[in-house]
Amino acid sequence: MSELKVLISRQKIAKRVSELGAQITKDYAGQAVILVGVLKGATIFLSDLARQVHLDATFDFIGVSSYGNRPTPTQELKSGWDSTGEVKLTKDVDQTIKDKNIILVEDILDTGLTMTYLKRLLQARQPKSLKVATLLDKPSRRKLPLEGDYVGFKIPDEFVVGYGLDYAEKYRNISDICVVPRK
Numbered sequence: 734m735s736e737l738k739v740l741i742s743r744q745k746i747a748k749r750v751s752e753l754g755a756q757i758t759k760d761y762a763g764q765a766v767i768l769v770g771v772l773k774g775a776t777i778f779l780s781d782l783a784r785q786v787h788l789d790a791t792f793d794f795i796g797v798s799s800y801g802n803r804p805t806p807t808q809e810l811k812s813g814w815d816s817t818g819e820v821k822l823t824k825d826v827d828q829t830i831k832d833k834n835i836i837l838v839e840d841i842l843d844t845g846l847t848m849t850y851l852k853r854l855l856q857a858r859q860p861k862s863l864k865v866a867t868l869l870d871k872p873s874r875r876k877l878p879l880e881g882d883y884v885g886f887k888i889p890d891e892f893v894v895g896y897g898l899d900y901a902e903k904y905r906n907i908s909d910i911c912v913v914p915r916k
């Protein structure tokens with residue numbers, strides 16, 4: 734693996750996560766929220782964000798994977814993951830979400846296919862409200878029109894790792910968001 738380059742430092746991430754937490758705290762004042770993390774990439778963002786949300790808050794997790802051939806890590810790095818749009822649920826939330834305030838917590842919005850699928854799935858269960866918090870957003874790659882409600886950073890079309898994001902399951906435990914050079 735060639736050298737990783739820091740794109741967003743841990744200090745900048747901490748500051749922005751705290752701002753997002755403050756905004757969520759304000760928007761839902763006096764209400765309870767369920768933070769639903771999308772496995773596995775969002776786990777570190779969720780754990781930091783949750784501590785900046787000063788509300789009656791609980792956690793849940795949802796897991797997805799794409800149908801079709803996942804590219805090899807090298808292909809994924811070169812051209813991104815152009816999934817077919819068919820998303821498969823690998824783990825559902827553990828509770829009923831009807832009439833609850835749900836915030837889906839994601840690591841990165843890329844084509845928007847995963848989040849569009851998840852929003853449709855959960856919306857059908859009639860939550861009181863459903864919003865999306867994402868640490869990163871790559872708007873230039875979007876295939877479906879989708880906006881995050883709470884967005885940490887908009888980034889260019891680079892393949893990033895760290896702070897929960899992986900490359901072949903590695904680098905999730907790096908504290909900064911780093912670019913993997915495409916060479």
Ligand code: 5GP
Binds near residue numbers: 844846847894899900
């Ligand atoms: P989408 O359905 O929006 O195309 O895909 C979102 C998912 O693709 C993310 O949850 C993440 O797993 C993966 N992904 C997209 N861009 C990147 C990236 O730059 N780095 C890593 N590690 N994963 C990415």
